[in-house]
Amino acid sequence: LAKTTQPISMDSYEGQEVNITCSHNNIATNDYITWYQQFPSQGPRFIIQGYKTKVTNEVASLFIPADRKSSTLSLPRVSLSDTAVYYCLVQRENAGNMLTFGGGTRLMVKP
Amino acid sequence: KAGVTQTPRYLIKTRGQQVTLSCSPISGHRSVSWYQQTPGQGLQFLFEYFSETQRNKGNFPGRFSGRQFSNSRSEMNVSTLELGDSALYLCASSLATVGNEQFFGPGTRLTVL
Numbered sequence: 001l002a003k004t005t006q007p008i009s010m011d012s013y014e015g016q017e018v019n020i021t022c023s024h025n026n027i028a029t030n031d032y033i034t035w036y037q038q039f040p041s042q043g044p045r046f047i048i049q050g051y052k053t054k055v056t057n058e059v060a061s062l063f064i065p066a067d068r069k070s071s072t073l074s075l076p077r078v079s080l081s082d083t084a085v086y087y088c089l090v091q092r093e094n095a096g097n098m099l100t101f102g103g104g105t106r107l108m109v110k111p
Numbered sequence: 112k113a114g115v116t117q118t119p120r121y122l123i124k125t126r127g128q129q130v131t132l133s134c135s136p137i138s139g140h141r142s143v144s145w146y147q148q149t150p151g152q153g154l155q156f157l158f159e160y161f162s163e164t165q166r167n168k169g170n171f172p173g174r175f176s177g178r179q180f181s182n183s184r185s186e187m188n189v190s191t192l193e194l195g196d197s198a199l200y201l202c203a204s205s206l207a208t209v210g211n212e213q214f215f216g217p218g219t220r221l222t223v224l
Contacts, residue, residue, distance in 0.1 A: 043115075043201045043215025044154070087154075097142050097205050097213060098167040101154035 002026040009106040022088030030093040115216035129190040136204030143185040148199040
């Protein structure tokens with residue numbers, strides 16, 4: 001599976017838009033990109049998933065360029081409660097439900 | 112709909128003992144996966160069960176084992192506990208097909224003394 005690289009940490013302020021970019025240079029044709037959020041002492045929570053171009057749901061947007069070697073999770077107008085670790089994952093279509101987590105990005109939202 | 116439940120939530124054991132953790136998936140979910148989370152190694156996949164069969168296995172020693180019952184409930188067992196097994200053990204359930212959103216439970220915090 002493609003290795004993912006994302007910033008270790010990011011700081012932001014309430015009300016700002018936050019963009020977290022993930023690099024996955026060796027992504028394969030039948031791989032797709034998924035983002036999870038994790039709060040301390042809780043299990044991860046699914047945020048969004050996509051294969052190409054742009055996906056948007058009620059909490060975030062996911063931008064994937066044509067070459068698919070990177071992706072950007074966009075969180076609009078963050079609040080203090082968005083302080084968490086965000087994981088970018090590459091999932092293979094025929095690999096069962098095994099998730100391979102990298103180090104994640106620790107987002108700190110300040111007042 | 113009730114979420115994924117894990118029991119117990121906290122556990123303290125001593126080296127050499129064995130432990131069994133339990134996971135009840137969301138109703139209707141047939142895939143159950145287990146993960147270990149430690150500060151040093153992060154989140155690591157242990158194994159996945161689907162319809163009582165192990166479908167995927169991570170890179171863990173044979174001391175770590177699991178099973179799934181006909182009602183999709185799952186257990187994982189760790190034998191001959193080592194200090195390094197201290198971790199948060201997370202269970203996740205999902206619908207049958209690959210790539211579906213996985214729903215994680217709150218985890219079991221295991222401390223090995």
